[in-house]
Amino acid sequence: MDTHPLRLTAHGLVLREWTSDDLAVMQELFDDRDVAYRTPLESPFGQAAALSYLHSAQRARQGNGRIHLAITTDGHQALGEVLLNRTTGSIGYIVGAAHRGQKLAARALRTMTEYAHTNAALPRVILEIEPDNHPSIAVARSAGFHPSDSAPETVTDKGRTYELLTWEHRLTAGRG
Secondary structure, rough: OOOOOOEEEEEEEEEEOOOHHHHHHHHHOOEEEEEEEHHOOOOOOOHHHHHHHHHHHHHHHHOEEEEEEEEEEOOOOOOOEEEEOOOOEEEEEEEEEHHHHOOHHHHHHHHHHHHHOOOOOEEEEEEOOOOHHHHHHHHHOOOOEEEEEEEEOOEEOOEEEEEEEEEEOOOOOOOO
C-alpha cells in the first residue's frame, strides 16, 4: 500500500491529492447543477459533504481502491477532479463550471489514463458516459477512448433512470 502523497505532472497539469485546505473549493466545484445531475455526488454539496468526501477519498486511497486527485495547473488551486477506481478500472472527471473550455478534463484524463496503464498496471481503462453527455464524449474521444462493445448499463440514482455507455482505452504495444 502506497501512502506517499501522489502527484502526477503531465500535459500542462499537476494532479495532486485533496487536502483539508481544499474544502471550500470542493464545495464551489461540486455544488453545481450539472455535477449534481451527472454524478452520484450529494446535492447540495455543502461543508459537511465536502468533509465527508475528503475523508472517503483518503480512506479509498489508503485501501488502494480509488485515487481522487485535484486537477490544477500550478499544483495549488483546484479546478476539478479526476479519479481512478483501481477495482473497476474506471476513470471519472469533473471540471468546475468556471474552468470549462480549457481542455482540463481531456488533459487530466490523458494523465490518469497513462498512470493507470503504467503505474497501476491496468491494460484497459473505461469511462461510463450517458449517451447525451456530448461534452464528456468529446473529452473521451480527444483522450483516445473508443466506444466498447459492452451493452449499456441502466442506472437509477437520485430518482432518475438513465443508461451509461462504456468507453475504453487499451494499452497497446509501444504506448504507455
